[in-house]
Structure formats: C-alpha cells, structure tokens
Amino acid sequence: MGALPSVLDPRSVIMLAGLMGMVMSVVVFFMRRAYPATIRGLREWAWAPMVAFASTMLFAARDVIPDFFTIVLANMVLFHACILYYAGSQQFLLARSDTRAWTVINLLMGVLLFWFSAVQPDYEARLLVVTALVAALFFTHARLYIRHRGRVFGMRLMTGLLLLQAAVAAARLVSVLVGMAGSSLMDATWLQSLYISMYSFTVLLLTIAAILMATDRMRSEFQFLATRDPLTGVLNRRALLEACAAQLAVAGRTGGAKPKAMVLMMIDVDHFKPVNDRFGHQTGDAVLREVVARMQHALGGNGLLGRYGGEEFVVLLPDAAPAEAAELASRLHASARGGFAADSALAAVGNVTVSIGVALHRPGTGIDDMLGRADEALYRAKAQGRDRVVVA
Secondary structure, eight states, rough: OOOOOOOHHHHHHHHHHHHHHHHHHHHHHHHHHHTTTSTHHHHHHHHHHHHHHHHHHHHHHHTTSSSIIIIIIIIHHHHHHHHHHHHHHHHHHHHHOHHHHHHHHHHHHHHHHHHHIIIIIOHHHHHHHHHHHHHHHHHHHHHHHHHTTTTTTHHHHHHHHHHHHHHHHHHHHHHHHHOOOSOOOOOOOOOHHHHHHHHHHHHHHHHHHHHHHHHHHHHHHHHHHBBBBTTOBOOOHHHHHHHHHHHHHTTTOEEEEEEOOEEEEEEEEHHHHHHHHOHHHOOOOOHHHHHHHHHHHTTTTSSSSEHHHETEEEEEEEOOOHHHHHHHHHHHHHHOOOOOTTTTGGGGGGBBBBBEEEEEEOOOHHHHHHHHHHHHHHHHHHTSSSSSSOOO
C-alpha cells in the first residue's frame, strides 16, 4: 500500500482525536453539574474521553519515550477509557455497573503486550490481542443497548456507533490474520489511518450520543415531575383534568353486552383538619401519603389517581360498567380506611376513613358536569355521616 499524504499521518490523527475527546470531556463535566443526580452515567462518560486523551498522548510519543509507556501503558489506558464508556452505559440503563471482569482482562492484556514488546517483540501479535479485545468489548457494550431496545435517537446512535466500532476492530483483526498488519502503528497506510480515524470519529460521536441520551432522560423526568403532585406522587390537578378531558372524547363506548362509560370518583379523607391541628402538618402529609399508597394498591392497573386539592383526590376510570365502578369504589373505600401499625410513627393518629362520591358520564355533558355531580355525591356522603360511598 502506498504512503498517505502527511496530513493523514497517524501521529497527527491520534493527537487530534485526543484533543477532540478532551473538549467533549469538559462539556460533559459541566453538563453533569447542571443535570439532576437521577441521571446516572455522566461521571463515567465525562472521564472516558479524558482518559482516552491521556492514551493518545502516550501513543503520539511512540519512538520518543520508552516502549513500555507508548505500547503497554497506552493501550491499557485506552482500553480503560472504553471500559468507562461501558460503565457509564450500565449506570444509565441499569443504575449500577460492574466492569470488574473487563478490568481483569485489561490487566492480562497488559501482560501480553509487555511480553510481545519487551520479551518477544511482535507487532502483529500485539495488534491481534488489542483488536480482538476491543471488538469484544464494543460488541458487549452494544448488546446492552440492543437488549433495552432504545427508541430515542441518542440510544439508536449509540448502538450503531458501538456496532460500527466493533466491526472496524474485527476488520482490523482480519487484516492482521491475512498479513496486512504493517510493521508499526505509525505506518502511514490507508488501512492504518482508517482504523485510527474511525476510532477518533467514534470517540467524538459516543460522547455526543451520551449527551443526547442524558438530555432526553432529563426532559422526560421534567415532564414527569410537571404532571405529579410533589407530596403524594400521583397526578396533580392540571394533569388530572387534562387526562379527564382526553378520555371524555372517547367516553360512552360499548363493550360486550354491558354499556361502558367514563367514571369519576371524588374522594375526601374524613376529619383531616383535626389531624393537622393535633399532630402537625408533617404527620398530616404522612397520613396522606399512606392513604394514597393504599388506594394505589387497590386500584392496581385500573384507572388514574390524582390529587384534586388538599385532602381531596379524584379517580378516573376511562371505561367501566356501572357495576365495575361501584365494586372498585367499595374496594377503594375499604383499602383506604383503617389504622396504622402499632410501631408506626402514625399509630397515634388512629383510624382513617374516606368518603367517596361517584359520577358516571352522561352523553352530551362535559368534565365540569361530572366533577360537579361527583362533588355533590361526596357532599351527600359527608352529610350522611362520612365513611361511605354515594353514587350520583
């Protein structure tokens, strides 16, 4: 193969890759400070290109400083950067990471590289070891994303880049096996420069893909928080009313022999103000969270639960027969009432009960009509002594 122009000199490409990686590392370090702690993996993704930069500086010093640093240590540092990318993905997708096996493999690779550089110098053997392990690591990394079947662009980009880099490393491995390895990392051949350039391009885009994934995750978390009541975690009033309006468009459908319709339940925690007055608002908040947890358990996967205001909650059943709605209302009523464990901080509060008003959608009416009738039924339940279910 003919030599390439000096602008594609491998040493220059390696140094350029390192500089690009360092810039991306700085970007992710600053991003990490601004992003919520719930988005994991940013620390590893910030360190990975920085570690890769250190390896490129070692590679670029080939034939200037001892081979141990530019061959053994440089490859081990580069492989560790790849492990850090993998650890970041594990943290992002699994909320945990375990790369101990790959760390051991990195140490064993260092031993082999030392043998084939200082004891029995063999460039082809070194290249064979490194490319085989790099291909295996990138493929394992890609499998992590394939198993999670990411639908956002950042995850698809990450998966594609990892598979591409694994394929490039595998192709370089094949080139070694067919006698096209060359004689040195700094050989200015098209194959060598393609391999190094692809790695440089991948390091840059891997960090961009990580940024895209983290940004999408943050946007999803903010959207989730914007629809949730901060105390109980259920839908807040705005999100609840939006859900009701959306379901109202399809209310009144028929399923089987029984007519089904949208059902709304207004739920009030009985005598809640005295709890706040006697035990304090923190205890009152804990009571609300416990009542909500009980109702969520009773609901299972049926309907939506939201906080309407104060100690009032609303349950939306998008599609239920009257008998199903009555049965679920009774189940909610039974699950929410009762005392607390004797060893609980809420034990002194005593028994808690709820009153429930139920309203079925009437054709031609809006959400305000349903809320009004559910509220009226709730008022009747209170007037009748509380701790009961009344259907409008």
